[in-house]
Amino acid sequence: MPNMTNYDRGDVVLATLPFSDLTGIKQRPAVVVSAPHPSVDLLLLPLTSQLDHLQPGEFALADWKAAGLLFPSAVKRGLFTLDKTRINRRFGRLTTTDRERLDGALRLWLGL
Numbered sequence: 823m824p825n826m827t828n829y830d831r832g833d834v835v836l837a838t839l840p841f842s843d844l845t846g847i848k849q850r851p852a853v854v855v856s857a858p859h860p861s862v863d864l865l866l867l868p869l870t871s872q873l874d875h876l877q878p879g880e881f882a883l884a885d886w887k888a889a890g891l892l893f894p895s896a897v898k899r900g901l902f903t904l905d906k907t908r909i910n911r912r913f914g915r916l917t918t919t920d921r922e923r924l925d926g927a928l929r930l931w932l933g934l
Contacts, residue, residue, distance in 0.1 A: 829854045829864055829909065832921045834889045836910040839868055842900055851891060852902070853916060855928065864909070866902045867924075869895045879927040883920050890914025897924060899931055 829835065833854045840847050856865035871893040873882055882896045883889060890913030916924065928934070 827906065827909070827912070829906065829912065830915075831855060831857055832916040832924070834869070834891065834913040834915060835866070836913065837866055837902075837904055838908045838910070839866070839902055839904070849910060851895065851913060853897060853924065855901070855924065862906050863903050864906060866904055868898045868900050868902070870898050871895050879930040881923050881927060883916070884923075885917040885920055888914065888917050889920070897927060899927075901931075 831854055835852055835854060836849055837852045838847055838849050839852060851869040852866040853869060854864050855867055869883075869891070873894060873896050876882070876896055877899055880896055880898055882894060883891070886893070886895045889895075
C-alpha cells in the first residue's frame with residue numbers, strides 16, 4: 823500500500839537512500855527540505871552520526887534529541903529526490919535553530 827503520509831519541511835525521517843557513489847542503498851535518517859508540493863517526490867538531505875570531517879555547510883544538529891534521533895547527528899551535503907513510498911517512518915522534526923542553519927547551508931550549496 824502506498825505511503826499517503828504528508829511530510830513537511832524540517833521533518834526527520836527514516837528513508838532508503840543510495841550511497842553517494844551509487845554502489846548500494848541503506849536506510850538512514852534524512853531531513854525533508856522540500857516545500858509543500860502536490861508531487862509524490864520529496865527532496866531530502868541525509869543525516870549522519872559520523873561527525874568528523876564535515877565539509878563546508880555541513881553541520882552537527884544542535885538539538886538532535888528533539889529531532890527524535892538516538893545519536894548526535896549532522897546534516898550532510900547530498901540532495902536526493904525520493905518517492906514518499908521509500909520513507910519508512912518519521913522520527914521527529916528539526917528545531918527552529920537547526921532549520922535556520924539548514925536554510926543557510928542550502929543557500930551556500932545552491933548559491934542562493
